[in-house]
Amino acid sequence: MNWLVTGGAGYIGAHIVRALRDDGITPVVFDDLSSGHADFVPPGVAFVRGSILDRHLVSATLRDHRAAGVIHVAGFKYAGVSVHRPLHTYAQNVEGTRTVLQAMADSDVSNLVFSSSAAVYGTPETAPVTEETPTLPTSPYGESKLIGEWLIRDQAVATAASAAPLRHTSLRYFNVVGSADPTVYDTSPHNLFPIVFEQLLNGQTPRINGDDYDTADGTNVRDYVHVRDIAAAHVVAARRLAAGGPIAPAYNLGSQNGLSVREIMDTVARVTGIAFTAEVGLRRAGDPDRIVATGDLAARDLEWRNRHTVDEMVRTGWEARRAADAHG
Template identity: 55%
Template sequence: MTWLVTGGAGYIGAHVAHAMVDAGLDVVALDNLSSGRRGFLPDTVPLGWVSVTDQDDVRDVMEENAITGVVHLAAFKYAGESVKRPLHTWRQNLDGTLSVLGAMQDLGIDRIVFSSTAAVYGTPDVDLVTEETPTHPESPYGSSKLAAERAIVEQAAARRSAGAPLRHTALRYFNVVGSSAPGVYDSSPHNLFPLVMDALSRGDAPRIFGTDYDTPDGTCVRDYVHVADVAAAHVVAAQALDSGEDLRTTYNLGSGTGTSVREIVDACIEAAGVDVAPVLTGRRPGDPARIVASGRRASHDLDWRMRHTVRDMVDSAWAAHPAAGGPARG
């Protein structure tokens, strides 16, 4: 059995590919390298250098490699940027998913793990987000990923009625950080960790927006999870589908407790070994005090848990990032 990892040369996708190889699974990656890097992948993993939105090309890669299951990560993942580029976001995220589903149907491939996002919840007014929390996405990114989830569910229903079942699940998570594969790092110009690390590598002080929230240290609390833990959940889900299990439709990969912005920034400063203090400024409009998800369902079904501490996240991210002289791979 061979799994196709779409977006496999990206930061998260490459970690999933590494984890699947380590688990003894046969893996093929698909990526157009618009943001991914061939060097992020294990040398043993073939790369189909095509766009996920081209169904014919996707089907060719699947057929040539005798694919039996898909982990679908390829997407335009930046919520803020998606507001500026809604059409691009919808094409990549929904059209890409429809392309994958169409190619799977053509070839009779019957299992898919969808890498979704907790952005489908928007800004929930609850202390702990569960899978039953209402979805209210607030960006084209969140909306398009939720639409992709629904497309998978409806396609599965259609295939079941036609006697060709499609087993599936979607994994929702917030902020993915850290590194566990040599030279694989978050290169996004929009994410917190690379922004903080770039600033610290220049000797600049990172900013903290808002210190008077109703949280233990007054700064916003968010759900940060180590990329290795996220990758492990994808592997377990794939293995469960391979064994014939019917997983639940959605799983949150949440910490259940969260981490404050101050904790993250202090840990980054310590890891960088620089003598700077964060700049404390006022709140930004629209920043909720706390957004944290429960991982209880995933813990029960997928053996999900936070195996890495905040310090693990920060130290591994810093060690891998080129700003700190990490072993970057092209």
């Protein structure tokens, strides 16, 4: 069974590719390498370089590889940057998803796992959020992911009576960290773990943006989940769709409790052996005290659980980042 992974040369996508392969599913990578890396694609895995906006190339790839489904990970994932680049964000995430859906329809491919985001919830007033929490995104990125979910929902309704009705689910998650393969690491310039790792490698002191939040230690609390667990949930969802089993339209891949920024900093210092005291700067406008999600529904249907401690999250991410330097 073959599955196409859009964005399969990126940090998360590359882990999904490995998880599919380990589960006996043949992955096919489709990526334009705008943020992915060709060397993240494992040897022997088919790789098509191209844009998800190229409907004909996506369609041809689906047909050529007789794909049973698509795991759609490709997109522009930077919420803060999306505020300044809304048109680019919508082109990649909304038009890109529409194009993938059209290519699937053209190729009679009817199974879709959509890598969505907990950014669809915006800044919820209560925590933890559930799948029933109102979706009120506060950035073009969050809006684009929610619109992507709407497109998928509407296409499923439109094809319900057809010979190949669209079967789908959307996986919503916050901060993905760690590594399950020393050759793959998070290269984003906007995520906390790689920012802190780069600062330490450059002899700089990491910074906390505000320590006067309404939390136990004054720093804001977020969901952090290990990339191996995220990848595993995508594989179970793909298996469930392909088998024709019941599946919900959306799942939160949440940790339930979350971790504070200071807890992350303390763990980084302990695990790396680099002693530092994080500097404290001003709050960032709009940052809520706490955003975490439950994973109860995903635990029921997708075998979801947090299998990694915060120490393991930091250690595996740090080791993969250091390995990248060691290999040039």
